[in-house]
Amino acid sequence: MANVLVFAESHDGHVKPVTLEILGKLAGQTADVALIGDISADEVAKLAKNGAQNVHKLKGANLDKYSPEGYANALAEFIKSKNYDYVFGGATSMGKDLLPRLATKFDAGLASDVVNFTFDGGAFAGTRPLFAGKCLAKVELTGPKPHFVSIRPNALGMTASPTAGSGTATDVNANAGDIRATIKEIIKAASTKVDLTEANIIVTGGRAMKNAENFKILNELADVIGATVGASRAAVDSGFAPHAMQVGQTGKTVAPSLYIACGVSGAIQHLAGMRTSKVIVAINSDPDAPIFTKADYGIVGDLFQIVPVLTEEFKKLLGK
Amino acid sequence: MDFSLSTEQREIQELALKFARNEIIPHAQDYDEKGKFPEEIFKKAWELGLVNTCIPAEYGGTGFSAVDGVVISEALAYGCMGMNTSFMANDLALLPIVIGGSEEQKKKFLTPFTAGFRVASFCLTEPGNGSDAGGIKTQIKDGGDHWILNGEKMWITNAGYADLFVVYGTVDVNLKHKGISAIVVDPKAPGIELGKKEDKMGHRSSDTRGVRFNNVKVPKENMLGKPGDGWAIAMNTLDHSRPLVASSALGGAQRALDLSVKYAKERNQFGVPIAKHQAVQFMIAEMGMKVEAARLLVYKAAWMCDQGQKNTEIASYAKAFASDSCMQITTDAVQIYGGYGYSREYPVEKLMRDAKLIQIYEGTSQIQRLVMARELLK
């Protein structure tokens, strides 16, 4: 059995969900959590429910906002005071920046962006995609301990019925040490809508949208799930949407994790522009529409009835 | 014997292909549709040293060999045969100066093309004389301290944007070939009248016009060689320019092949990618074979230039074979794409339109065969 620490990234008193995914998957190992700052008792309970034994809240001067050096110094000091075999964290923006630096303070290795793992007799073995997901490889760690692992968010998923831990919360006096790179300012994203080419979720309307006004129902769906709205060439040519919104060979090539095609028949040129999407949902009234050959989830039916229901169901799921 | 490119040639090819992918291909369709001269792209290509490859290092050029030149031209044509016509026209116009110009003329006319972005046109064809270049009627008359130019030229590439013309005319139409002379003309000179831009089937972005010369005064020192040297200069130029023009067809053919291979693997019919159907495989095999054969001819023709060997026969093989193959390959590419291939939404119909011109300009495929036969039967 391995002694594991999970670094929990917290924002405004909430820990990122990837922490819970990691804890759930660590069932069978001893897992503590360390975080910087404070979280509510409810959040601690959530961690405990997913398997956290001790929850260490590191507090100290100059740790109110993230800095690679401050966080690494504080965590390194804490980890040195304990005896962990492994330190896990999420492969988030912060995790990707922080964990390599932290691991190097121990001259230790980091397996990054792991999507699945097992422990065999206390030894970690992970799986991770390489070459932009064109292949997978087994990843193992060697050299000085603790070993570090970062986990891709949403990859493990939540464990349905996790083994609970005691969830004993303690405050730890932490020392940020010398910080040379500090955040002076945070510029909020100008638009919550990211560009099609960078969007994580895309909702696209085809010719079946009938007119520009009807894109309203797609916008409503997009707002709920944080998606960017696109259009097929047929919809653009019919004047329902501007060319900037066009997905396809002569429009934009996109690769979101979720692509929802509404009333898109699936012309080859459209498929060429979106076929590398991770998950494709298609809604079309024609059961033989080519788009269904590429869809992971196809819904045969009238989009004007289905999209609003879809919006409601997503609202429920996301607690909005 | 060594068929490989040198490290630098591979790097040059890499750069030219990268330029084609990033700067030409994304815009080619739009320029074609609007028939817009690719001035910005031309300029960017010039900044990187991808055009005017024939200018020797002494006059500020990079000092490329003919093989380097065809490697670059092939890559740019891979992006767009039409745009490459504009780029290549500079070389076609400057080559007569490189070949037939005096030291002073080279310095005066070539250096500005390396010092700044400039466009040149080569004025040979006339309304009544295409393939029969020996029948040129444009008159170059001695006006005492200058030449007086009168006549009409047709299908002049880059004419509307040119900073320099190289014009072929005759000092005496009765002398036939022996009267032909080449002079460098300032396109801004009084008496020059440009026709309207031709509305063409392909190469729509290249600017093609008629040019009329009405008593245009040209300085005496602008004649390349002496009166009557023009024919020899033109023939020498062709030995250099034919591999270049052929490389343009080669680039277009390679693009059609690449697009066909990609599409054949993606497009499903009868439950399998069409690449699994033998009919499609045969077309693709034919394309590959022709592209490779064309490349060997084109590179050999250029290599002979670099070795100082007479390449007239091989250059004609290269020009005719590459352009005829390009026509066949782009036509088959449209066939493989099926209905989509016929649509402007897809890039292959443009390739087919562009291919046609290369069988026609710079010596038609039929003229090339006359040259071949003449060389073979000598």
Add this chain to the structure above:
Amino acid sequence: MNIFVCVKQVPDTETKITPTSDGSFIETASIKWIMNPYDEFAVEQALLVKQANPAANVTVVRVGSTKDTEALRTAMAMGADDAILVEAPDNLDSYSIAKALKGAIGKSGKTPDLILTGKQAIDDDALQVPQILAEMLKLPSVSVIVGFELQGNTAKVKREVEGGALEVYELATPCVLAANKGLNTPRYASLPGIMKAKKKPLTQLSLADVGVSDADRRVKYSGFKLPPEKPPGKKFDATDAAKQREVVAQVVGLLRTEAKVI
């Protein structure tokens, strides 16, 4: 002013990746190698700094196989002054690479004022080397930068985080900065640049020269394989209005539990 740019040579993005038969790595024989695209932004930034400070010297450093020196030649053709190649296998782990880079920079005899890298290499996608190198050199670092200004020896950089928000950092040089797309528009290597690059010095070192051995390996990869084929999708009939909500709820549920995308 000494600027070091760390570059990696990676398979072209169009390359088909095939694992070796024993799964120990990928087939590299027919791969076309290119400079890691993120590293191009780092090279460009170094050249922009050099333009503003003509006395600056830009050294590109690469750890990798000698099969091809494409990345270093490209960087020098773009305008870098000299290059160092540490000969190493293509599947070295991040820790060893960072240690080799540190060693190579040390061997150059130049004290770095600025070290630029790409935010990640698109082969192993590890996103580790810049931060490890910074920690090894005891230098501050900022990764995923999309904005850069240098005033005297203060760098003002913008780091992109989730959702497109930007963290603005100020830090003194020397420091390590890892570039993201959007930082600048990398120039092309010009043809005269390619010709000039031939004459620029390229120092070749071995891993032993920079003090790296097998004992420095921290991450071991094995069992390279292609990802599983995508199974055929699921199709639901929702033409009957009465069943729509049930069907939609089921799909939404699957998107979370099975597809894990929401």
